Amino acid sequence: MKLAVTGSAMVTSVGEDKHRSFEALCAGQSGRKPLQSFDADRFNVSYAYEIADRPNRQDRVLRASEMLAKAVAAAVEEARLSVRDAAIGIIVGTGLRELRSLELFWTKGEPLTIDQLHFERILNETLGSALPVITVSNACSASSFALALAEDFISDGTFSHVIVGGCDAITESMFGLLDRVNPLHPDRVQPFERDRKGVLMGDGAAAVVVESVERAAARQADLLAVVRSVGTSCDAIHETAPDTGGLVRAIRDAYARGGVAANEVDLAMVHGTGTSLNDEAEAQAMHEAMGEAANAVRVSALKSMTGHTSGASGLVGVVTAIEALNNGVVPPTIGLVNVMDGARTMNFVREGWNSLFSGTIAQVNAFGFGGVNAVVILEKEA
Structure with a gap:
């Protein structure tokens, strides 16, 4: 819905x-x-x-x-x-x-x-x-x-x-x-x-x-954006370590529920905690779930500026993604100098790079301890 x-x-x-x-x-x-x-x-x-x-x-x-x-x-x-x-x-x-x-x-x-x-x-x-x-x-x-x-x-x-x-x-x-x-x-x-x-x-x-x-x-309310879907999964593989398979299921569930193909996603607000386990699993999951589209989608990692806001982080990403869709600009990932091997082909918005943006579909990843995962797909109101 x-x-x-x-x-x-x-x-x-x-x-x-x-x-x-x-x-x-x-x-x-x-x-x-x-x-x-x-x-x-x-x-x-x-x-x-x-x-x-x-x-x-x-x-x-x-x-x-x-x-x-x-x-x-x-x-x-x-x-x-x-x-x-x-x-x-x-x-x-x-x-x-x-x-x-x-x-x-x-x-x-x-x-x-x-x-x-x-x-x-x-x-x-x-x-x-x-x-x-x-x-x-x-x-x-x-x-x-x-x-x-x-x-x-x-x-x-x-x-x-x-x-x-x-x-x-x-x-x-x-x-x-x-x-x-x-x-x-x-x-x-x-x-x-x-x-x-x-x-x-x-x-x-x-x-x-x-x-x-x-x-x-x-009621003639102003529409900021439309939530196309929220995909979820719970893998329960480990107390803290993310499971790539669980992340992939959440991403694919979001696409299926929202009727969206991976190559239609223009912006990805990633979970990106700066830990080796999370970043590696997330990069791998995006490549597995999105295929070649993982290298084309604009990527922003907000925790480089906000730190990890824990339970609020998913919705902080959602609100930021809505603003990005409506304002035509994407926040950069700061402090990204040498991209890790598993994410080297991904299209990160970085400091000093072109952050202008004209997309209509955004994806927001949120992955939690115990493998509780949620991925939101947003669409800019036409």
């Missing part, structure tokens, strides 16, 4: 809203900063891609919820959607939810109540509504997977409109986990770079409002 996107928003380390983020991304600006959330002395790395919203570098509870609410409110406003409609639902994808708030509760005694951990409270307070909120925690593909669920709910008539959100804030425990998992100590994220060292976390949130194309036309 095709879905109309009538509102979109994002908050990232490079911009406080969609327009500032996209402008910064297209300019190749990095959100990399010295670590603010907690003391870096315990770790091997001292950088992250954080949103600069902490006065005096003082961390606080509910930052993830605040970022999510800001993005959702902006998307709803752009969509000109009345939240009094009882047939509206909200689906949020996240990897860590309010884990940082729990860390602050246990380690510093910051006040926190159980109901504050649920996004339903802050979202309905922000929107002045009483909408149902469903939260899914599907690792790094969570927000794209939430978009797949939105398609199901609208298709079966459960909701007339769905507000899809994604968010994650950097947490000390996850930062420490990645610090131990990375075999080397990265000071930045360099997707598909031969000399990449690993991944660093980033703050981020994004949201879109989706509805049927017919309903959007009936």
